[in-house]
Every structure is written in structure tokens, then in C-alpha cells.
Amino acid sequence: MINEKENKRISKFLSLVLRHKPETVHIELDGNGWTDVDVLIERMREHQFNISREILAHVVSTNDKSRFAFSDDLTRIRASQGHSVDIDLGYEAQQPPPVLYHGTTENALASILKTGLEKRDRHHVHLSTEIKTATAVGQRYGKPTILQVAAGEMFQDGYRFYRTDNNVWLTDHVPVKYFTVIE
Known part of the structure; x- marks a missing residue:
């Protein structure tokens, strides 16, 4: 084709x-x-x-x-997600798995350790269920760094999560206390 x-x-x-x-x-x-x-x-x-x-x-x-x-x-x-324009994807809040992952770059880590994961100009922070996916995301802009997010604990503390049709998990913010650097 x-x-x-x-x-x-x-x-x-x-x-x-x-x-x-x-x-x-x-x-x-x-x-x-x-x-x-x-x-x-x-x-x-x-x-x-x-x-x-x-x-x-x-x-x-x-x-x-x-x-x-x-x-x-x-x-x-x-x-499916990742918009910077103002829209409502219509996803319903749901309970996430206990652990999710976020891929970023080594260069962004210092800022993230100060403020947590922020959505910035996007609608949400994007999280994945697999380290492999997070690594692929982190590699796009440099040496990848993988964060393990205690999503289950966040949910218990009142944070909202949404799952897209393509299995990306979304949330508004991940405070520093809910993640650890694993790679």
C-alpha cells in the first residue's frame, strides 16, 4: 500500500x-x-x-x-491522547494497576525530582503498564530514565486515573513521593 x-x-x-x-x-x-x-x-x-x-x-x-x-x-x-488543544476525550476515571511506569530523559530528571511529573502543555501525564514502553518513550529525546509510579497508592490517596483505548494511563500530576527512579 x-x-x-x-x-x-x-x-x-x-x-x-x-x-x-x-x-x-x-x-x-x-x-x-x-x-x-x-x-x-x-x-x-x-x-x-x-x-x-x-x-x-x-x-x-x-x-x-x-x-x-x-x-x-x-x-x-x-x-487517542496527548492533546495540547482543549478537548475532553470522555474517558472515565478508573482504578489503575498498583504500579505504572513513565519514560523520560536523563536531562529532565533533575526538574522532575523537584516538581514531580507535570502535564505541562498536555492534558495529562502519560503512564504505561510496561517498562519496555516507558523505555521507548524515554529514548525519543536522549538517554532514557524510567520512573516507577505507585499508582495504586496514588489512587487510594484520591488521585484520578484514566485509561485510553490504547492502554495508556493518564493522570494530572505525579508528586515526587509517589515515584522512584528504577533505570
Whole structure:
């Protein structure tokens, strides 16, 4: 269908427009982050991305982190998490596993040890159930550092957690007392 390089190029552009800057292609996201598939395809074509519904479906289905989702009727699409634009993904709070992991870089660790894990310009702090996933996230920007988060204890202390459709756990903040550096 398309080669891996083109798949990655389209995926990165989708992340930009569905998570951060929908205005790049003149689309609008509704209150839950959804946009019309046909409009998205049309607007992407205007920006040198000659894609079809089949190509879009391929990019969504082969994304290693399941970053995107179609509505049940396949007429709308959205990013699963990681937005910097104001939307409500509609996830319901739920009890997390006892331990979750966060991947970051060695360079960011000093700041994190002072303030905890903060969402900053995102909607939530992202956590994973596997060290492998956290390591992959941390490697994106340098030497990875893995934090083990006492999510069960946080939950017992009143912190809220949400699980996305692609099994990423979200919370607003992880204070320093709830994590340890493991790698």
C-alpha cells in the first residue's frame, strides 16, 4: 500500500493536526477531539498528502502506539491522547494497576525530582503498564530514565486515573513521593 517512510510521515502529520494544531489544515476538532474523515483527507491533500480512506485506515491500524481512532461508523477520527488543544476525550476515571511506569530523559530528571511529573502543555501525564514502553518513550529525546509510579497508592490517596483505548494511563500530576527512579 505505502512504504514505512510514507506511513511515518503521514502519522507524524496526523499527530500534529489531531493533537496540537488542527488549524494547520483548516479543520476543527469537536469537544471530544473528533473531526470528519472526508474533510481531513481533503484538507491533507491540499497540504501535499495525497491519501485515500484506505491509506488513512492503514496508517491508523498499523500505528505501533495506536495513536488514532475512528468512530464506530468510521466517519470521524481523533487522536487517542496527548492533546495540547482543549478537548475532553470522555474517558472515565478508573482504578489503575498498583504500579505504572513513565519514560523520560536523563536531562529532565533533575526538574522532575523537584516538581514531580507535570502535564505541562498536555492534558495529562502519560503512564504505561510496561517498562519496555516507558523505555521507548524515554529514548525519543536522549538517554532514557524510567520512573516507577505507585499508582495504586496514588489512587487510594484520591488521585484520578484514566485509561485510553490504547492502554495508556493518564493522570494530572505525579508528586515526587509517589515515584522512584528504577533505570
